[in-house]
Amino acid sequence: MNKLLKGELESAFKDVLVNILEETRLTATAPKDAVLSILSFLKNKGYDHLALISCVDWIEEKEFELVYVLTSYSEKDRKEHIILKTRILRKKPEFKTVISVFKNAEPYERELHELFGINFEGNERLTPLFLERDYKIPPFRKDFDTREYVKETFDKIPFVEEEKE
Amino acid sequence: MDRNQIMKWFKQPHEMSQKYSLWVVYFCTGCGIIEIPPVITSRWDAERFGVIPVATPRQANLFLITGYVSVKTLGAIIRTYEQMSAPKYTVGFGSCPINGGMYWDSYNTIKHLDKYIPVDGWIAGCMPRPEAIFVAVTHLWTMIDKGMATGYIKYKEKYKSYRRNQEKALGKLEWPPLYSMEGKDE
Numbered sequence: 001m002n003k004l005l006k007g008e009l010e011s012a013f014k015d016v017l018v019n020i021l022e023e024t025r026l027t028a029t030a031p032k033d034a035v036l037s038i039l040s041f042l043k044n045k046g047y048d049h050l051a052l053i054s055c056v057d058w059i060e061e062k063e064f065e066l067v068y069v070l071t072s073y074s075e076k077d078r079k080e081h082i083i084l085k086t087r088i089l090r091k092k093p094e095f096k097t098v099i100s101v102f103k104n105a106e107p108y109e110r111e112l113h114e115l116f117g118i119n120f121e122g123n124e125r126l127t128p129l130f131l132e133r134d135y136k137i138p139p140f141r142k143d144f145d146t147r148e149y150v151k152e153t154f155d156k157i158p159f160v161e162e163e164k165e
Numbered sequence: 166m167d168r169n170q171i172m173k174w175f176k177q178p179h180e181m182s183q184k185y186s187l188w189v190v191y192f193c194t195g196c197g198i199i200e201i202p203p204v205i206t207s208r209w210d211a212e213r214f215g216v217i218p219v220a221t222p223r224q225a226n227l228f229l230i231t232g233y234v235s236v237k238t239l240g241a242i243i244r245t246y247e248q249m250s251a252p253k254y255t256v257g258f259g260s261c262p263i264n265g266g267m268y269w270d271s272y273n274t275i276k277h278l279d280k281y282i283p284v285d286g287w288i289a290g291c292m293p294r295p296e297a298i299f300v301a302v303t304h305l306w307t308m309i310d311k312g313m314a315t316g317y318i319k320y321k322e323k324y325k326s327y328r329r330n331q332e333k334a335l336g337k338l339e340w341p342p343l344y345s346m347e348g349k350d351e
Contacts, residue, residue, distance in 0.1 A: 131273060132236045132335060139272040147270045154276050157333050160283075160319075160326045 002026060002080060005045070013038060027083040032095065035086050039068065039101045046075040047082055050098075053108035055116050059142040062090045064118060068098070088118075097122035115140035170310070183252055184309045187227040187302060191218040192245055195232015197259045197292060204295045214302045222248040227305075229298075230284075233261035233274050239281060240335055246282050247343045253317045254309075256301055257287045266291060280330045283316030320344075 006018040009028060016038065017029040030038055039050075047070040056065040065087050072078040088095055097120040098105045109120040110129045117138035120126065133153075137144045174181045191201075204211045205218055219225050222245045234242065246255065257278055260266035265276035278284055286305060288297045308314040320327060324344040332338055 130237070132240070133273075135272070144272070146272045149272055150270050150276070154334070157280050157330050159277070159280055160323050160330065 005080070005082075008045075009038070009041075012041060024080050025083070026080050027085060029085045032086045032088055035066075035068070035084065036096060036098060036101065038084060039070075039098055042070055042082060042084075043101055046078050047072045047080075049073050050102035050104055050108075051081075053098075053105060053112065055112050055118065055140075057090075057116065057140070057142045058087075059090070063087045064090055064093060064116065066095065066112075066118075093118040095120055099123060114138065117141065180309075183226065184306055186215045187254070187305070188217055188219045188225045189227045189229055190222045190225040190245060190249070191220065192222075192228070192231075192242075194230050194234060194238055194242070195259070195261060197229075197231030197261075200258075200292055200295050200298070201229075201231065204298055209295045209299075211298070211302075214299055216298075216302055222246075223250060225249055226251075226253045228253065228255045229258050230255065230262045230278060231258045233259075233266065233268050234278055235274050236334060239275055239331075240338075242278075243282060243331055243338075244340065247340075251317050252309075252314075254286075254305060254314050255282060255284045255316055256305070257284050258298070258301075259293060260289055260291045263287050263289065275334055281327065281334065283320045283327075285314045285316045 002020050002023065005026065006020060009016055009018050013030065013034055015031050015034065019027045019029075021027060028038070049071045050068065051071050052067070052069040054067040054069070056067065058065060065085055068084040070082040070084065072080075093116070095118060097109060099109075099122065106123060106125060107129070109118075109123050110126055112118045113120060113123075113126045114129050114131055115138055131139070135144070135149075139146070139149075193201075201218070203209055205216075211217065216227070222228075226249060228246060228249065230242065246253070257263055261268060261274070262278040262284070265271070265274065268274040269276060275281065285308065286301055288301050290297065305314060321344050324342070325346055328338075328342060328346065
């Protein structure tokens with residue numbers, strides 16, 4: 001099943017690097033223009049569940065890596081997890097939304113927008129999701145200094161003194 | 166029950182009933198809540214100590230903060246605490262509410278809970294054993310007897326300072342002040 005899919009992917013798309021990690025795990029690295037068409041291709045193959053969109057901050061290479069994890073619910077013989085990776089520039093953190101293929105991508109993209117500052121073109125609901133405070137740099141980026149932030153905000157709040165009259 | 170205090174209980178029976186029925190808000194703050202199901206069920210049976218979880222904060226008078234407090238949770242904690250009826254006691258459970266614990270340099274957890282609401286006692290450890298809750302409860306009894314568990318009175322007196330700290334952490338608060346905002350600012 002794995003090798004079949006690898007062949008299919010590599011023949012349908014040019015610049016896709018497919019790697020079989022385990023019996024049930026398969027990674028594909030693709031350029032960012034091809035992501036949407038690969039996702040719809042895989043959806044037609046039966047991988048109808050987008051389990052997760054994640055992001056890795058490669059600060060030395062000045063790139064963000066977006067990770068899409070796909071599984072299948074509808075077809076029982078397709079047990080693989082497909083991990084689709086693509087890279088975007090750190091300077092210009094913009095990418096197209098995949099809501100047109102997978103509707104449940106919306107909250108994942110909101111999360112990445114909030115924690116990494118990536119702007120998903122076409123997603124109209126990039127509003128705050130978890131965080132209550134404002135951050136100058138999105139807090140999950142590697143150049144966000146948490147220790148400095150804690151010193152400046154939470155540590156500066158004074159204790160309510162007990163004995164002072 | 167302490168036999169020496171029987172006369173005191175006859176004079177002020179409500180104090181005994183408050184002391185021996187500490188009802189807990191069933192409020193899951195963090196990972197510490199995993200210790201609560203064994204505590205309230207038959208294995209450790211907290212009802213021996215008069216501790217039972219209740220559905221709403223308006224019926225409760227013991228507030229267990231079980232775990233790390235994120236900024237968003239802090240808002241819910243303050244709201245819950247202000248809804249509880251006096252006398253109310255707060256106990257921080259685990260090392261995270263004391264000083265941040267393993268989240269001491271996290272971007273989104275508050276480090277010292279007693280900056281925002283008064284805390285009567287702490288249970289240290291990560292995780293504390295369920296027995297630690299009973300140690301805390303019996304300790305709280307002694308504190309109530311001696312008049313040391315006065316967090317809720319302090320909250321009323323120093324409300325201005327608490328409210329100021331809450332606003333520093335959360336920005337503008339959505340609810341009106343519980344007590345009068347007049348008073349000394351420290």
